[in-house]
Amino acid sequence: MAKAQQKDPRMPMADEGVWTLIESDPGVFTEMLRGFGVEGVQVEELHSLSEEETANYNPIYGLIFLFKWRPGEDPIGEPVDTSNVFFAQQVITNACATQAIINLLMNVSDTKVKLGPVLEEYRDFAKHIDPASRGLVLSNCEKIRQVHNSFARPTFYELDLNLPPSEDNYHFITFVPVGNKIYELDGLREFPLEVSTIPEGKSWMEVISPILTERMRRFNDGDIMFNLMAVVGNMMEKYTKRREEILEGKITFPSTDAMYDELAIVENKIDEEGHKLDISEFRCSICTLHHM
Numbered sequence: 001m002a003k004a005q006q007k008d009p010r011m012p013m014a015d016e017g018v019w020t021l022i023e024s025d026p027g028v029f030t031e032m033l034r035g036f037g038v039e040g041v042q043v044e045e046l047h048s049l050s051e052e053e054t055a056n057y058n059p060i061y062g063l064i065f066l067f068k069w070r071p072g073e074d075p076i077g078e079p080v081d082t083s084n085v086f087f088a089q090q091v092i093t094n095a096c097a098t099q100a101i102i103n104l105l106m107n108v109s110d111t112k113v114k115l116g117p118v119l120e121e122y123r124d125f126a127k128h129i130d131p132a133s134r135g136l137v138l139s140n141c142e143k144i145r146q147v148h149n150s151f152a153r154p155t156f157y158e159l160d161l162n163l164p165p166s167e168d169n170y171h172f173i174t175f176v177p178v179g180n181k182i183y184e185l186d187g188l189r190e191f192p193l194e195v196s197t198i199p200e201g202k203s204w205m206e207v208i209s210p211i212l213t214e215r216m217r218r219f220n221d222g223d224i225m226f227n228l229m230a231v232v233g234n235m236m237e238k239y240t241k242r243r244e245e246i247l248e249g250k251i252t253f254p255s256t257d258a259m260y261d262e263l264a265i266v267e268n269k270i271d272e273e274g275h276k277l278d279i280s281e282f283r284c285s286i287c288t289l290h291h292m
Contacts, residue, residue, distance in 0.1 A: 020148075021152060032101075035151075036119050036147055043101070049205075057230055060205055065212070087185050091132070092135075099187050100185070102122075105231070118147070121143075
């Protein structure tokens with residue numbers, strides 16, 4: 001008779017509501033969103049906020065800022081109690097990244113972005129309650145927790161205020177446009193922070209870029225580790241549509257050579273997106289094997 005396998009008592013049971021750490025990787029975040037059933041978006045790392053780089057990713061629905069947290073860090077906005085911004089407070093440590101992305105997605109109004117049944121159910125239930133209760137509801141959402149945990153990989157510490165000063169604490173915050181305002185959504189605060197108004201004729205990225213660039217400069221001066229990611233439209237769909245428009249003659253070019261040059265660029269972009277998809281799927285399969 002086979003001997004029953006004993007579970008290590010140090011390991012939590014799957015049904016105890018534990019949220020595990022996940023890797024801060026745009027490919028992992030993209031796959032996690034697909035696991036939630038979200039369509040029309042992906043997560044990309046930004047190396048700068050220059051117009052040249054950000055223009056490649058239009059539309060940009062929001063920014064996710066990961067940084068090494070330190071007590072007393074000044075915000076770059078003013079607290080506001082507003083009903084038109086969906087904001088959930090953070091009540092659990094290891095869901096910081098997931099909560100930042102969900103906070104962002106809840107404020108996207110583009111009809112091309114589909115939340116899927118899991119996040120739609122959470123939004124519909126939580127939209128009429130306060131930020132603290134929204135965070136509590138999120139922490140108890142089993143479907144969201146299961147998807148989150150499927151990408152667990154203990155590579156760094158998320159923010160835990162109980163850790164000693166020698167440990168590295170990392171925190172995620174979100175910047176998102178809602179109406180003609182830009183908000184900072186920090187789950188450790190009680191309310192969203194209003195960062196700036198978007199002047200008529202300007203994009204929200206034109207407004208937030210210099211503000212966030214200055215913050216990153218201060219972090220560089222203080223030797224503080226940080227990372228910047230963007231939630232953008234589905235790039236494969238974007239380039240595939242562009243290719244179809246070129247081949248169907250829906251775009252006017254000054255010459256045949258110009259058309260073929262543009263087509264070659266688009267084909268390369270499609271290949272790049274396919275390669276990124278292969279890599280992210282491979283990384284996620286490693287995460288799955290890690291927890292089998």
